[in-house]
Structure formats: C-alpha cells, structure tokens
Amino acid sequence: MIEQVSVFLENKSGRLAELTRVLGDAGINMRALMVADTAEFGVVRLICDRPRHALQVLEASGFGASVTEVIAVAVPDRPGGLADVLESLGSGGLNVEYAYCFVEPSGDAAVDIFRVDDPASAKSALVSAGIVVVEPGALYVAD
C-alpha cells in the first residue's frame, strides 16, 4: 500500500510554499502533490520519499498532517484504460473517494492514485482483474 501524506492548510497565502520549503529543506523529494480545497481550508495530498519522516518534519514545523493509505495503479496506455480500473473497483462494491494522476519521469505510464474505503480488498480486486498495482518501492523510498 502506498503511504500518502495529507496536510491540513488554512486558506492563507504563502502556506503551501512554506510546506514545500519545509520538505525541501529536509531533503524530502516529492513525486506528486494534489491540493483539494473548500472555501474555508484545503487538504494537500503528497506522495513523497520517506513519508513517515515527512510526517515528523511537518508536525515539528507546526503543520497538521497525517498518513493515509492509498492505492497506486499503472493505468494501461490505451483507450478505456482508466474505465477498466474504475469498473473493477466498482464491481467489487468499492467506493472511490478521490483519485489523481501523475506521470512517472522514469517510465512512460501514468500512475493513478486512488483513495478507497478498503484498500486491501481494492488491491485484490485490481490484481485479479489483471491491473498492475504499483508497490511503494517503485514510487518512493519507504521508511
């Protein structure tokens, strides 16, 4: 399972920059960053090296952060590739809360991140549908 770091941010200018600076200064490499916001606040979702260390660094710098388990999938590079993934999750009765996508510089495949209620059953549903589930080691240095 992929460990994603989620950070609560008030909607005030410069806060996102501070967050990335804190991680950069700690030598943490970010692979993906997604901001979800409401009118009042935002949640920043990060895939990065050493997520546990990143969590400690952020908390020590006064950020509200937690680690969330998500699933990473190498989406087949053909029409309907994403639809296949979503259908296999849907047929397993698994609800996708959110998803986002980034491109790995090393490979040419897009990586999709899914947050589901039950990551373990989602993983087995995907594997049995022949979809490639990406392991942490392929994306970042785990800790």
Next chain:
Amino acid sequence: MFQPDFEAMSRTDLEALQLERLSNTLDRVYERVASYRAKFDEAGVHPSMVRSLADLASLPFTVKDDLRAAYPYGMFAAPMRDIVRVHSSSGTTGQVTVVGYTRGDIDRWGDLMARTLASAGATADDIVQISYGYGLFTGGLGVHYGSERLGAATIPISGGNTKRQIQVMKDFGVTVLAATPSYALLLAETALEMGIDPRDLPLKAGVFGAEPWSENMRTQLEEALGILAIDIYGLSEVLGPGVAAECECKHGLHVNEDHFIIEIIDPATLQPVPDGEMGEVVFTTITKEGIPVIRYRTRDISRIVPGSCSCGRTFRRMQRVSGRTDDMLIIRGVNVFPSQIEQVLTGIPGVAPHYQVVLKKRGSLDHVEVHVEVGPDFAFDEIKALEHLQRRVGAEIASALAISIEVKLVEPKSIQRSEGKAKRVLDLRSEGSE
C-alpha cells in the same frame, strides 16, 4: 458531612434561617456601617423593608471599590475590641482591601472549612498538609482552622521549598493536600524528579482553589497524585476559603447557603438571571460580624447548577468559576462569555480547546467568527470529516451562546497560547463595516 443538620436541611427550613439571618445582618450594617446606611438611604430602602428573600434584590450592590474606599477599617461592623484577626487581599498599594474577623467569625469559618475538608472525604484520622501561603492571604490560616476543627493532624507547612514539601508528605504520611492546583502540579512533577511516585504515597485527596482551573487539570492532578481532587471556592471579601466546595460528585460547588446567599446577575442589566444561566456571582454574608457584605459583586462568572445532588446536601451548587466579568462581550445585545466557547470545545473530539473570537461589523450587524484549532491527531485527509467538524462546532457554539456564528477551522497550535481577553478576542467592530 461535617454538619448534616445544616448541610442537608430542608429548603424550607434553610430559607427561613436565611431570612432571619439576613434581617439581623441588615440591621447590623445599617446601624454600624456609615457607608451602608448612606447607600440604603440614597436608594430609599431600609432593612425593615426586606420581608422576604426576594426583597434582597431591591438592595444596592457592594463592589470592590467600596471596600477600597473604606481602607482600612471603614466597613467593619464590629468595634476593634471585638476583632481578633485581620486579613488583607493582595494588590498593589492603594488597591488593597482589609477584612476583619470576630471570635465568632473565626469559629464559624473553622466549621465551614471543616465541611469543605469533609466533603473531600477527610476525617479526624487524616493528616492534612496545608501548602497554601500563610499570612495576610486567607488561604493558609483559613484551611488551617478548618483542619483543626475537623480534628485532623494539621501540618502548617505553607507554600515554597517544594522538595521539603515532598519529603514531609512522604515521611509524615500525609493523606490530604490543600494547595493551589498549579502548586499541586508542581509538587507532583518535583516528586517524580526526586524519584518518588506520589501515587505510591498514602495521599488520597486534595482540596484545590484560590485560582481558576479546568477539568483537564483535575484529570491531570488525579492521575499524577492518585487522589480525588475537588475544587474549593472563596474570596477574602466574603470570607476566604470555605464559601463553596465540591462534594465527591464533582459536579458543581455546594454553596454554604446557611452563611451566604448567592445570586447570579446579568452584569450588564444587573438583574437576576434564572437558575442555570451564566452571569456574575453576587454574595451576601448573613452570619459575619466583622465585615458583612451585602450583595457583593465578585466579578466571577458562574451559574447555578440546576437540580439536586446525589450526595444528600441540599445547598445549591455553583458551577466551577469560568471567567471574570471583565471578559464579557456584548454581541448583538447578547452577553457572551468567551469561556463558554472553551467549555463547548472541550466536549468535542477532534478540536483543541483553543480558540480566538474575531468580531467584525457587516453592515450594522455584529459578525462573529470563531477560530478553532483542529486537534493534532485528526485524520486530515478527510475533507468531509473536516466539514462535518466545522458544522458541529458551529452548531454547538451557536446553541451555547444563543447567537449565530461562523466557525473557521485553523491549523493545530496556530492560536497563541494565552489567557485573558486581549488574545482570545479580537474586536474589529470599531474599524468599520466590511
């Protein structure tokens, strides 16, 4: 119960006793204290006009400035030959108030403090360490006489020299500690540093007062010391410690109503509020001889806890004091005590009890924003959970304050840690409308 004949007397008997004692007290101050006589005359009231307890509300209030103006002995209602003790409130020069006690006052004070210690479970078998300061401050000697009245072995150690306090606590087999709650915490921490776990000592109860403290602090003290911790209340202008105390139920402080009449008033209109509503605590002493006070405004914020208590005492309970009238805000005509917000937040998981109130003008209306910290252990990924939390905090604060407000969730530890109005409340209403 130390005096069940009084502490558990029927409300009817109690009210008859209160009225009789009130009348005697009013006669006494009208006859003997020039400033009361002048005040009553000016208000067109006379002790003979007070025929029921409800008539008390027709009398003028007494405030701290009245006592200051009478410095030192101007409000004493007994001649100096009858005064056997003098205490004084702390304060800078010119701000000090002086109180005097007759032999009878000291005697009754002993009973009241013995009641307080007994409501923490103390008996003549106990060993009581009094770590309140002795001297002009009423804390040390106030508890001292109560402890002796109870028949407990009394250790008058006073404050300070924390390591020696711990040695005494251990060597003397102390079972009951009387101290300010912050000093009790320091004792607990120092004991651990000395390699002594206070939970291994015979200590079983603590009576803590003389400063405001919270339920969180109670939990901390009870766990660190392995004791029952109760809140006690008093102020030198009214008596000193012994005015009110929690029982083992820890749900409000029973006011010693056979000696003090409590009223809760709206500090803006000065009218009494119904039981259960927050307001300023006002006391009238009805047995004091040295310096009785009539409708003394304490500036403390509390409320009467409605209903009766399972301990069997019939005296009404006041809630733990939650702030000072100086902190009160008037928002859209409603009195708001910031401490009410803290109380709401303490009951909601996922938020820290730290907040800031920001007041603005929107058009001609007051707009209230309450900034609330999300707790550090929240699952921050869940936007829905955050929005749900925001709505819940908004609804609960609005219902407690009886005004609508807007809640803004802010990052953990982003609100400055501080007591007092200056930091808790940011009033931008005079800066124009947005």
